[in-house]
Amino acid sequence: MPHPSQHLQPGPATPTAGDPDWQVWSDAWTRHVPTLTGRTDLTVTVAPGAGGGAPACCYPDAGRIEVDATYIGTPNVANPRRAGHKRLVPTAYGLLVHEAAHAAHSRWRTPPGTPPIVAAVAELLEESRIENRQRSRRRADRRWLRHTVTTLLDPGDAPVDDPWHAGTLAALLLARVDARILTAKDTRAIRAAVTTVLGRQRLRQLREVWRQAHTVDDSDAEQMIELAWRWCHLLGINPHQQPTVPTPDVGMFPGQLAAALTDYLAHTAGMTPAEYTAHHLAARHGAPATWTRRDPTDPERAAARTLAARLRQARTHTVETDTRPSPVPPGRLRTRHAITARAQADAGAIPTAAPWQRRTTLPPPKPTLHLAVLVDTSGSMRPYATAMSSAGWILAHAARHRDAITTTIAFSGTATLLVPPRHRPAHVLEMTAAGGTSGFIDAVKLADTLLNLRHRGALRMVAVVSDGQLPNTDAAQRLITTLHHTGCPVLWLRPADLDGHTFTHTTTLLVDDPVQAVDAIADAAITALQRA
Structure with a gap:
């Protein structure tokens, strides 16, 4: 899956060819998107494979939004002309709302000469910033944006436990809590994993950065880039020495960040982590066995x-010791059980209490x-x-x-x-x-x-x-x-x-x-x- 911010594509668009079977959806969402954005110059294309390699994408300068029809299913699953259709395709509609938020609020552009890693951070901060703006302008859209978060995330977003990838998870999930898209309960495990890698103080400092980003004007590129430089500094990254995004070593096993993210995605999808991992691998690479x-x-x-x-028949050779109750000595007298055994005998019952405890050896397990x-x-x-x-x-x-x-x-x-x-x-x-x-x-x-x-x-x-x-x-x-x-x-x-x-x-x-x-x-x- 592309990087989480690659569904925003400033510059000219290379249009995805429309599909006649999905033209009704494209037309209906094109008529609807001005309601979401306040812009009347946008077109929406819904087609299998649309989205520029992501589930959906936005070309704000070209006035074009694309949504991969895979997230809808079949053209006849709902009537896109009816307002109630969004309840039947909440993920796809959430993708439309997210890209509409980019079209309405992503008006700044990365200045030439910005190190790629700084640009990447600014684009990460942009994700929660534009959703925060969209929710503030249209509060009901929060419902649909929540459906979209997991679709725009990938278990590979945090393949190893290092400050960069911990910061990525913080920007993509924890920042959305302050944007009032997600809740603290949603991200509890993510926060714990990120805190383990970054520490509480550094996470608090990163939070100050993304909360400030939420207040930045839609066209203020200078402020967004400045915040991105500050983010890199907090993570111990010098963009002059490390200009590009770190590439993880594929020969390392995923750590607790990946486990927390997979658990979050799996829970949302109603799967076990193992089922989600297997499903994701097949969907990402295609052509399974x-x-x-x-x-x-x-x-x-x-x-x-x-x-x-x-x-x-296989057993270990190690003999283990254990303690077992016994009705007769030798062993350690257990007073309470001795009293119970005496009371049972006085009542004319066969004693079942075992007043003695002795050490014994168990067969190899x-x-x-x-x-x-x-x-x-x-x-x-x-x-x-x-x-x-x-x-x-x-x-x-x-x-x-x-x-x-x-x-x-x-x-x-x-x-x-x-x-x-x-x-x-x-x-x-x-x-x-x-x-x-x-x-x-x-x-x-x-x-x-x-x-x-x-x-x-x-x-x-x-x-x-x-x-x-x-x-x-x-x-x-x-x-x-x-x-x-x-x-x-x-x-x-x-x-x-x-x-x-x-x-x-x-x-x-x-x-x-x-x-x-x-x-x-x-x-x-x-x-x-x-x-x-």
Whole structure:
């Protein structure tokens, strides 16, 4: 998704071609937009793919607003000529209101020679400023602007925990609280995460900046740029030395900022964070993995039963001590329970109270293994698609709630969630192998979101089925190394007759048969269980 402020496009417009099926919407909203803006020179285009790569965009100088029809659905979902249609398409109408706010109030332009990072900050501050102006002028529009906030945000807006991205979240969400679009309750988790990164004092100073921005006149470019310079100074950024927006390292796992933002977006969408992450990846990259369904074969069922049995039998070697109540000595006398036992005996009842407490040893526990299976469905894996699909089903089907929690994720040009945690698929998903492998990094991060792979308190493992030919091996290696240092082993299963890259901090096995692959994973999993 484009940067949050890229839906505002000063300068000449490159019009998106209209769609005859959506002409009624374009005409109706063009007639309606003067009510929202006070301008009579605006046209609105509603069409699939409109918006300049964003959900919607505004070309204030050209007098043009575009809204992607995807956020409406179908042309006949509502009659745009009727006032009540907005209740049926609140997100799309909210996009129209937001862009109308830009058309009405974004009258300043960035002076030539402004460092890009300063311009970016000014555009971030502009988001809540124009919504504050729109709400002040048309109070009922707040309802629709609230629907739009999550559409204009992206989990990638805060990929790492650093001052720049904490400030970005503050400008996009916390500033909208002071603009009276959102409430403090809406953004409680966001505020906590931002405060952890920035500290209370620096966040208060940033708040002074955005609150002052809310008072800036619509055409006062000098004041907006001055506030943007001040914002950079508070974040410890020197625009002369760092003129462009920081580019995050894709080889780093998302931090608490991303988690808080994903939770916020997922809650608003009525999804779990994992569901939202998977949905977002598919929507952002497109072309997810495809498959057909078939019944598992008898050998596949047998392999699943074997793996399940081996996981059930695995125990750690560590003997744990515990305390247990006992009706007879030795042990520590528990006075209250002794009195209860005596009273039960005096009443002629069989005593059930246990007045003594003794130390005892417990058998080694059966820890729950969190297993992520990442399957490469790129073009180079086409000869092994059937075998790898079989392995994925066996692993997922073998999992039991008390023995293992697994998830299966395919990766090619994007990451596709095939089997969510605690699901046991009834059918084998026969994968179609095509495309590249750039989705590996997203697949690892999605698996971490689903199974909390970096949490040291759980027993975790990642099994990758791939030839290892990835476009960004350095970033992939950094993710693998991070997992290794947090105690999450990575087992890499590579087709025996394919050349590929071998990553450090992995156990790499050459396999080409799904049953053999499952046995290798079982061996490694049991070893990990017994060493826990």
